[in-house]
Amino acid sequence: MAEAHSPLSQFEIKRLVPIQIGDLDVSFTNSSLLMALTVISVSAFLYLGMRRGALVPGRWQSMAELSYIFVANLIRDTVGPEGRTYFPFIFTIFMFVLFGNMLGMLPYSFTFTSHIVVTFTMALVVFLGVTVIAIIKHKLHFFTFFVPPGVHWVMWPLLIPIEIISYLSRPISLSVRLFANMLAGHTLLKVFAGFIAALGVFGVFPLAFVVALTGLEIVIAFLQAFVFTILTCLYLNDALHLH
């Protein structure tokens, strides 16, 4: 059994409904299914939670309110009052990544955040959006962003390319962080789960480890959603204030 299922087979993309438009393969895959489920469950969580809108919230409503307050405070602390305009976008990113990670923790599920294509696309949207906001807000003044302060102009030809590369590496580090954490965690979980059956009676040790690791993975699922969100906020802060 353990040989039949490689620890990496959980990341396999399966076509559920094959769709072909011209040369483009736009099949509905298990990844798309989980994304759709994520959107549905986030909407259900928030909509049904807030349906009653009671003054003294119940458990569900306070969870929905808590997630709102959490992101709102995050934006206020990192970006400041100007960041309120971008709340819907950042809240969407947070809930999407968080629910995607959490749904990926369910057995037989699929974690779409463990695919670099997905995380890189999200990071690219954030990066391009933030850059466009900065250019609209500061016009050409934006490009002084790449000139290090207090440096003689002789050094500029060397330092400006370095600053530009450093800036361009942002979407990569943002996406790789989320993707690598998810990939590594889920692979580790599967590897140790494979030991349980293989070791017979002594399988209780890896079993205990897997139980502990599952807890850790849930923390990481939350933490990585949080890190993705806070980095988005910080990039937005840079774009708005150009320190």
Next chain:
Amino acid sequence: MVERKPPEALEDFDARLRKARESAAVPGDKTGKDDESQSGMLGAAFRIGIEMVSAFAVGFGIGWLLDQWLGTRPWLMLVFLLLGGAAGMLNVYRFARGFGYDVGYKRKDESEDDQGT
């Protein structure tokens, strides 16, 4: 007895509200601390690695593309690999100085006079 009941209930509600507020504040605090201290060293090591490699990869990519375009096969790639390495160092330096998620391009104390211009 009947007179004292409502204030007591209110007080109870106040205490519960305060507790709720505290617990509402905790998740944000806890994650921040978790990230800094508990899984801090591993997280920092992980982050430093990613920062270095991603800047290096971007440098390589730019150099490679410019080489393709200008037909100067290995040279620009080599130059940009070095620049990418330097940018990676810069990323790590910024991370290590602020020891947080500070990714600013200028130091905080200089930001004030710059904003006016």
